[in-house]
Amino acid sequence: MLALYGHLFSSYTWKALIPLYANGTPFEFRDVSPEHPDNGAFVQAAHPSGKFPVLTDGDVTVVEATAIVEYLAARYPGPAPLIPADPAEAVTARMMDRVFDNYVMNHLQRVVLAFIADPQNPDPGILVSGRQELRRTYRWLESWLESNALPPHVSLVTCAAAPSLFYADWVERIPTDCPRLAALRAELLALPPVARCVDDARPFRSYFPLGAPDRD
Numbered sequence: 001m002l003a004l005y006g007h008l009f010s011s012y013t014w015k016a017l018i019p020l021y022a023n024g025t026p027f028e029f030r031d032v033s034p035e036h037p038d039n040g041a042f043v044q045a046a047h048p049s050g051k052f053p054v055l056t057d058g059d060v061t062v063v064e065a066t067a068i069v070e071y072l073a074a075r076y077p078g079p080a081p082l083i084p085a086d087p088a089e090a091v092t093a094r095m096m097d098r099v100f101d102n103y104v105m106n107h108l109q110r111v112v113l114a115f116i117a118d119p120q121n122p123d124p125g126i127l128v129s130g131r132q133e134l135r136r137t138y139r140w141l142e143s144w145l146e147s148n149a150l151p152p153h154v155s156l157v158t159c160a161a162a163p164s165l166f167y168a169d170w171v172e173r174i175p176t177d178c179p180r181l182a183a184l185r186a187e188l189l190a191l192p193p194v195a196r197c198v199d200d201a202r203p204f205r206s207y208f209p210l211g212a213p214d215r216d
């Protein structure tokens with residue numbers, strides 16, 4: 001039986017939950033929270049930086065959300081082809097996965113971490129540069145979307161794009177001059193596996209260090 005260690009409010013945990021839900025893959029969810037110290041201890045030992053999600057499959061342990069999606073695609077294929085069969089399309093999927101992780105998720109996490117480090121007085125330099133970099137990536141994505149589209153099914157890109165755009169918009173709103181990107185975010189949030197992640201995370205919204213907006 002597969003087991004996924006993570007937290008329902010965690011963006012990277014969503015990245016692993018979306019493919020599991022999309023393909024109806026059976027798994028046990030192991031909550032990483034103070035109520036389950038054993039799960040936290042397992043993650044601390046399993047991941048080089050103590051981060052989640054972590055997937056186990058019998059004796060196999062997979063860390064890093066992208067690797068988890070790749071593992072599920074290889075070992076537990078289902079109706080949602082997580083990695084495109086065409087090699088060139090697979091390269092694009094992996095490229096966009098890196099774009100969403102490195103230039104959306106990372107920058108939003110920097111801002112969130114600044115609030116966690118000092119809720120009353122977050123480092124203004126990090127807030128300015130994190131938000132500036134998010135706006136820069138938004139414009140790049142808007143321009144990419146002029147001539148490209150994401151696959152119409154749940155794929156590695158969906159798994160990376162949905163949680164990163166969900167939370168990034170809470171940190172720095174997607175501007176009105178990026179309508180394609182705003183529409184993509186709305187489309188992604190309407191996908192059933194993504195909507196399930198959003199709904200299951202609702203009880204934890206008060207955890208959001210900047211204050212969760214009253215939407216989504």
Ligand SMILES: N[C@@H](CCC(=O)N[C@@H](CS)C(=O)NCC(=O)O)C(=O)O
Nearest residue numbers: 010011012050051052053064065066
């Ligand atoms: N590069 C990792 C990032 C994972 C990550 O940042 N996880 C966050 C939760 S969204 C985490 O574990 N935070 C707790 C910690 O850093 O102690 C991945 O792709 O899986």
